[in-house]
Amino acid sequence: MRHIAIGLEGSANKLGIGIVTHDDVTGKVEILSNIRHTHITPPGTGFLPRDTAAHHREHVLPVLENALKEANITIKDINVICFTKGPGMGAPLASVAIVARTLSLLWDKPLVGVNHCIGHIEMGREITGAKNPVVLYVSGGNTQVIAYAEKRYRIFGETLDIAVGNCLDRFARVLNLSNDPSPGYSIEQAAKSGKTFIELPYTVKGMDVSFSGILSYIEMIAQDQLASGECTPEDLCFSLQETIFAMLVETTERAMAHIGSNEVLIVGGVGCNLRLQEMMAQMAEQRGGKVFATDERFCIDNGIMIAHAGLLAFRTGFTTSLEESFCTQRFRTDEVYVSWRD
Amino acid sequence: MIDNAVLIKQGAEARIYIAPFLTRKAIVKERFSKSYRHPILDKKLTARRVTQEARCLHKCRRSGLDTPVVYFVDIENNTIYMEYVEGKTVRDILREQSDDESFKSKNDEMANKIGMALANMHVADVIHGDLTTSNLLSRDPTGSLVVIDFGLSYVSILPEDKAVDLYVLERAFMSTHPNSETMFASILETYRKKYKDSGPVINKLEEEAENEV
Numbered sequence: 001m002r003h004i005a006i007g008l009e010g011s012a013n014k015l016g017i018g019i020v021t022h023d024d025v026t027g028k029v030e031i032l033s034n035i036r037h038t039h040i041t042p043p044g045t046g047f048l049p050r051d052t053a054a055h056h057r058e059h060v061l062p063v064l065e066n067a068l069k070e071a072n073i074t075i076k077d078i079n080v081i082c083f084t085k086g087p088g089m090g091a092p093l094a095s096v097a098i099v100a101r102t103l104s105l106l107w108d109k110p111l112v113g114v115n116h117c118i119g120h121i122e123m124g125r126e127i128t129g130a131k132n133p134v135v136l137y138v139s140g141g142n143t144q145v146i147a148y149a150e151k152r153y154r155i156f157g158e159t160l161d162i163a164v165g166n167c168l169d170r171f172a173r174v175l176n177l178s179n180d181p182s183p184g185y186s187i188e189q190a191a192k193s194g195k196t197f198i199e200l201p202y203t204v205k206g207m208d209v210s211f212s213g214i215l216s217y218i219e220m221i222a223q224d225q226l227a228s229g230e231c232t233p234e235d236l237c238f239s240l241q242e243t244i245f246a247m248l249v250e251t252t253e254r255a256m257a258h259i260g261s262n263e264v265l266i267v268g269g270v271g272c273n274l275r276l277q278e279m280m281a282q283m284a285e286q287r288g289g290k291v292f293a294t295d296e297r298f299c300i301d302n303g304i305m306i307a308h309a310g311l312l313a314f315r316t317g318f319t320t321s322l323e324e325s326f327c328t329q330r331f332r333t334d335e336v337y338v339s340w341r342d
Numbered sequence: 343m344i345d346n347a348v349l350i351k352q353g354a355e356a357r358i359y360i361a362p363f364l365t366r367k368a369i370v371k372e373r374f375s376k377s378y379r380h381p382i383l384d385k386k387l388t389a390r391r392v393t394q395e396a397r398c399l400h401k402c403r404r405s406g407l408d409t410p411v412v413y414f415v416d417i418e419n420n421t422i423y424m425e426y427v428e429g430k431t432v433r434d435i436l437r438e439q440s441d442d443e444s445f446k447s448k449n450d451e452m453a454n455k456i457g458m459a460l461a462n463m464h465v466a467d468v469i470h471g472d473l474t475t476s477n478l479l480s481r482d483p484t485g486s487l488v489v490i491d492f493g494l495s496y497v498s499i500l501p502e503d504k505a506v507d508l509y510v511l512e513r514a515f516m517s518t519h520p521n522s523e524t525m526f527a528s529i530l531e532t533y534r535k536k537y538k539d540s541g542p543v544i545n546k547l548e549e550e551a552e553n554e555v
Binding site: 147149150154155156160197199202204205206207208242243246249250253254256257258278279280282283285286 | 383386471472518
């Protein structure tokens with residue numbers, strides 16, 4: 001039997017709707033459509049919850065229409081409607097969840113609320129074929145080193161303050177870099193022509209990391225040293241990437257050593273940074289291991305990952321009742337019971 | 343190259359050898375460079391960590407904690423020579439146990455020793471930085487609790503840093519030894535008793551636990 005799920009995602013500035021099918025017999029996963037619309041703000045600014053929610057409300061119906069059209073299915077074919085329950089920004093989450101709820105009532109289909117982080121992990125595993133990797137989940141709102149054990153994705157290390165992507169995004173604002181397609185992408189491009197390495201604080205505590213002090217420090221020296229011509233914006237981007245990615249690779253490696261795994265999977269928006277992937281690959285190579293990563297279609301927030309993770313849960317009998325279909329800004333990865341894995 | 347060295351472990355950051363040092367059997371810890379890191383960052387981190395590790399090992403020993411004795415530090419080659427401790431890791435000891443009642447008193451004793459060791463370490467303002475059950479040994483034949491691998495340790499008087507230390511250990515306990523909540527609770531109890539300024543540390547730890555909910 002074939003199951004079809006539609007997934008709605010809008011926990012941050014990306015609005016995504018995707019449709020996926022699972023074949024029960026062959027286990028094959030097929031992506032029917034993956035439509036995304038991003039709320040991009042002018043350089044020097046970030047995205048605010050209220051404006052982002054307004055963006056999602058404005059674009060959700062056309063995106064939904066496109067997703068259905070591209071998948072070439074009728075409403076009758078859909079088995080389940082999946083949506084992001086959290087974590088994320090409250091207003092954008094709620095604006096998308098209300099659409100999911102409405103569709104559920106309108107089409108008379110069950111709902112499945114999905115943990116955003118689990119969506120990333122399951123999508124990454126599906127696309128790359130990684131079996132039981134240590135997962136580095138890095139995005140604008142999350143930074144976690146995760147490994148699976150006994151029905152849960154357990155968090156081995158995480159940021160003690162802001163997310164790595166938040167650190168990059170906010171530094172891009174200081175330099176007035178473009179937010180299109182993403183501030184992290186602009187930093188990655190600028191870093192390529194950076195030459196001088198500027199020493200920054202390096203903050204690893206056990207398997208945890210901290211970025212807020214590094215951000216304060218680089219903001220401060222950016223003001224002084226750019227004005228005096230001691231360094232270029234490119235040097236700062238380069239040094240920031242080298243430092244914070246080294247911290248991430250170090251903690252990931254420590255988790256791999258701790259649990260004795262040789263596979264590492266990078267997911268989340270920052271995961272499409274090629275320099276991070278390259279550094280991770282060098283680490284894995286030194287250990288005789290392997291790195292798995294995906295490109296922007298699946299790394300960056302999308303509806304497919306919500307549909308896919310939701311469908312995995314749905315096929316084990318999980319649904320979310322209308323009363324339980326609220327969103328939550330705080331929803332840790334290890335709260336989810338992973339019924340679909342051994 | 344180290345003379346007559348036998349590689350026993352390739353860790354994430356260092357190679358550990360057993361080698362004779364003068365007349366004694368020694369653990370030789372050689373930090374190696376990481377190709378993924380920028381050379382300047384790599385050099386700085388490696389040198390800083392070798393020095394810090396040796397200093398912290400020594401500081402802890404002076405405050406009464408059982409740690410390997412430092413024999414020699416070779417800064418040029420990022421290598422520390424230290425005492426070889428005979429014994430088993432707490433991780434292995436816990437793994438060999440079943441949920442049997444008979445282990446309860448043994449675990450209480452172990453928790454007591456761990457709590458005492460952590461208290462001693464924090465009294466000396468040493469933050470371990472990577473407390474896991476693999477970094478705690480039970481010395482043969484005395485059963486003295488030895489704290490090893492000060493590779494990420496540093497000196498700090500901040501209650502927050504000490505709380506992070508405990509938090510890291512708690513997480514290591516929870517993620518590798520299911521149902522170990524009671525054991526960790528009794529570790530904290532001893533810690534509280536033996537370390538008279540532990541109040542702010544425990545408060546910070548509890549704050550962190552609340553943040554997670």
